[in-house]
Amino acid sequence: MWIDKIFNHHSDHEFSQLALEIFRYQFEQVAAYNQFCQLVGKTPGSVEHLDEIPFIPIELFKDFAITDEPSSTQMVFSSSGTTGSITSKHFVRDLEIYQLSADLAFRNLVGEPEKIAILALLPAYLERNGSSLIYMVDRLMRQSNHPESGFYLDDLSGLANKLRELDASGQPTLLIGVSFALLDLLDDGPFKLKNTVVMETGGMKGRRKEMVRAELHHELSSGFGVDKIWSEYGMTELLSQAYSKGDGIFCCPPWMKVMTRDPEDPFSWVQGPTGGINVIDLANVHSCSFIATQDLGRVKEDGAFEVLGRFDQSDIRGCNLMVI
Known part of the structure; x- marks a missing residue:
């Protein structure tokens, strides 16, 4: 119903x-x-x-x-928080609703996952259980079905090489990552990407100093050689996501x-x-x-x-x- x-x-x-x-x-x-x-x-x-x-x-x-x-309850999503903090928990009764919400929002606001390779740099989320973001990105990767789609944890050099390889081949690619990890990846730069969308999910997780979005996007766009930085707005307590194709809108x-x-x-x-x-x-x-x-x-x-x-x-x- x-x-x-x-x-x-x-x-x-x-x-x-x-x-x-x-x-x-x-x-x-x-x-x-x-x-x-x-x-x-x-x-x-x-x-x-x-x-x-x-x-x-x-x-x-x-x-x-x-x-x-x-x-x-079919699944419990939990927030990341910081060390020692109390985390939020979202008790999900109907996973099909979350799956439909994530799938349809991505297709309507980002694109068809079947047409892209998805590279995910989400170390703070991979290192714990219960992340709704990991669940969503993993699902999108399965729909992508591209052999090079995958999560990266510590192998930044390997990710940098794969990113350059896919982009140079003309393969449409989505690089989605938490802010501090994307900045870390720039240590293997600079990049000049032509076929890649770079999407940040926000958050420094205590790993770097907090930055206003305009400052972060300027640094990322310069380092990756792209005109715009895309963004995802979501959280444990929501089963839907909003997306930005640039300028933080x-x-x-x-x-x-x-x-x-x-x-x-x-x-x-x-x-x-x-x-x-x-x-x-x-x-x-x-x-x-x-x-x-x-x-x-x-x-x-x-x-x-x-x-x-x-x-x-x-x-x-x-x-x-x-x-x-």
């Missing part, structure tokens, strides 16, 4: 109506969300419009099993929407100025589709958005950059 509704709506009105339906469902079926809604005085009887739905603070994924049926798939809240008032909205990023992810139907992140950003009139930093004192996570 939910799969057809989530992935087959089209208009803004249909999105809003489905979001309200999911809100009512999660209010009744997700205990932690119900408790939060009661605390902030929001019930299905008092919520009639999309902008009245309460968004759960993302930190609650660290303390609660946010799911409609804990006994039916992200587009969402049709079942995902970003709104910005007033940094001083979490229940007020801002459009245009910088605000806290709230995400509606309809693919999160079995957990919580309404999440207030610790990211700061700005939403454009067409619904695209940019990430400008993070709130002070928020955890350093793998998917975002700090404001400096």
Whole structure:
């Protein structure tokens, strides 16, 4: 039932109506969300419009099993965090929804994986269990079915050689990597890539100093010899991803929407100025589709958005950059 509704709506009105339906469902079926809604005085009887739905603070994924049926969990994704920190856990009841979300978003916003070789430089994620990013990229590699697609951990020289070889042969290639590892790879540069998309997933993971996105992209584009650096915006608590084809401007798939809240008032909205990023992810139907992140950003009139930093004192996570 939910799969057809989530992935087959089209208009803004249909999105809003489905979001309200999911809100009512999660209010009744997700205990932690119900408790939060009661605390902030929001019930299905008092919520009639999309902008009245309460968004759960993302930190609650660290303390609660946010799911409609804990006994039916098929997989648990966990966040990276930093050494000694408490990680978030996303209890996934229906893996098919995550698979469809990841597949369709990539095809709609990036391209067809069957046509590209995928090289992944995600050491901080490969070194632990439960990464939704590793699950997604591994799935895309299987769809790519290119013999040279693969993950790289410590063999940066081998990756550099393979990258040059594929690019020189004219093979369309995606290099996807965590920010600090892509910078490390430039030690084997410089590169002059013509047939490769370089996509960063953000995050220094404590391995390098944090950088604003513009600074990072300038260094990466210069080092790899490409005009634009693409980006992926995702996190453990979301089953959907947004993508940027350059300049840090992200587009969402049709079942995902970003709104910005007033940094001083979490229940007020801002459009245009910088605000806290709230995400509606309809693919999160079995957990919580309404999440207030610790990211700061700005939403454009067409619904695209940019990430400008993070709130002070928020955890350093793998998917975002700090404001400096």
